[in-house]
Amino acid sequence: MFMEAEQYSMPLMERVRLDTLVTVVDCTTFRTYMKSASLANTDESPELYYRTEAERKEREMKDDEPSTLLDMLYDEEPGYRGGVCDLLVEQTEIADIVLLNKIDIANEELEATKEIISAFNPRAKVIATSFGKVESLDVIVGACNGRGVSVDGVVDEHKDYVMAADTSNCSDPECTDPTHSHDHSHSHSEGESASSPRDDAPHSHSHEHSHSEECDEPGCTDTSHSHSHSHSHSHSHSHSLDEGSHAGIGSFVYRSRRPFHPERLADVLRLLPVVRGVPDPSGSQVQDDLASDETTRVFKSILRSKGFAWTADSNIKALYWSHAGSSFEMQCLGRWWATLHRSQWPEENTEGILSDFDSVDHNESKGDTVGDRRQEIVFIGPGLGAKTSESAITEMLDSCLLTDEEWETFRLNRDDESYLISCFESTIDIRMLTY
Template structure:
């Protein structure tokens, strides 16, 4: 037995093969004693029954069941209670937490990594995501994907349906292991494309092709892949931004508000035509032109994310695009918009912060990842979206659909 119990957090869209994987692991885990927490959005937890049916465990004694909600939000307290009770009442070697098909794995992982009674008993081993490979390709190709019942935005208060590409991105970009499942339904070229997309979106992931979720248990259990400090850094967009920061360390900012971004880019895997680039600028976007840019974004761009400076909005506008879905949120205020005393405090605590004499920390930093796109054309279009001097002077009078308050989200484009 470990001093602390290792935990695998399992995620994937509805129907991807998570329960099939659980059954497979319960049958093939050899000498490991596994405990499983399963979560289903329905009133009856079918997943728990299926897991028990395909293993030597039963729902009463082997599977702690959570239902009628999402593990990572409504049932966080129940999850904490359940895992502590499991550790107190039973002896086992490894815990698997299967989140529902509409859940994001990162909040679940944080429960086990923050200072709490849970973290004292458990340690995260790996975050594992199961992808329905055919559905994954369709979602990022802009093809119509059948709606899945219950796939709603967990943060939504009005039951808003959340695009499948958004869910897949959240589950993929934090994964240490990605199972490209149902490969028997894809041809070799499609598998090559899927592998390339996974590596571009999450370069650190170990990618395994599977049929019926059949995988060597050692590939997903006791892997020691988790690093509590690396959750946010796993994603391809974050890595591209960090690498671009290094490349741009010697560049200077002009006094006219423009930032020479040096055409910073990287090549995640040229063999598959996957590439990315970072667009930086210290002149704000015209809001309507920026919306038009994202609504006309070519399907070759499968992922973009970052912070935009939008004229008329003195807050950091977070932009997140996955496939045909684009959303804007507020990521907080610019430090330069705060009172002078607060600015000094923030700057003292962030010695590496780039600071412009006129604009402070206000700047756009957007990462674009895709397959064989025309980078120069996209850069030129983004530059055309910037305000001219006259528009900048009257920015507050511009029509502006972007959010202004923390927690507010705006759908810029939907499938």
């Protein structure tokens, strides 16, 4: 809402700004709700709306009752309701500050919850509280000084998560070197419908921001420290937390510069612990034949996965993979930047855009490089710091990539979207993302 207001230069934004977002987490119930398959509505999750059953009945009798906050949050599509786990993840990831509440009675849940929160939101400041009390309001009110997540978009957020996963267990000395470059000048494309991309430039949301004041590392305040992401074509895997820690939550990044075959990807998506958002299994490969028991166990343990995805039914659509708990969604953010002439790019964000290209000399007409098209998906869950778990996920996703023969067919027909749709038919539902 605030990002759109700024984009359209609404007069209100001359007087106010959204600075700091705070989320309060109940440590005693967080992990339980993360496993919930219930929808966040009054029928399946009344405790999110009403304190008691009596209050529920009383409110249901009032036809003129105003919409609750949850109703407004999920009013983007008629009849749409996300899951409870989706709500938890969304509110955790969008926070600048997370208050871990009820620490006085959380007991063994405290450390496990804190570890999950840190993996879900490596940018947030985490404060332990009882009864939601903080030492001073100065800790949370206006704490971000205009550099909070409210100025972020999908691309900003994604690069932060990739950087957190990549640097967490990096043996390269440059990972902690203050001169190590990580340029954070991002651009956000809000494209047209996934089913009918247009030829004009998508909206661009540029949010140049710095997290230097939120970091205690010497390099974070060094003027030579920036955050650019020059990613290799191969897979890169890291884990964020000590494997011997309480919950053993880890993360790593899967990467490839070749598209997924939609139907093979759909088969693998069914291995995730989801009950909503994956295609119907009718006619697909039997899961028992698809993966070993160990691989199935690894996939079922994944708490969160998200990032950019490229499927072979389109050479234009930039997709965003988003899985949280029991829900999965594939969203279309718009067009890949490579499909647009560089004159249509926001000049101030050219460097950030090119950091996602496989070659800065990419020529769309030649087709020998792919530009910013890529698989770049962050996986978070217990045990993902172990190489065996990472290998299991990597092997399954690698099997979804186009074979050499399929890749040649794709390359020869890359400019014919109708052919790609018919040749690489997809049953994965894709929703247009707006923000």
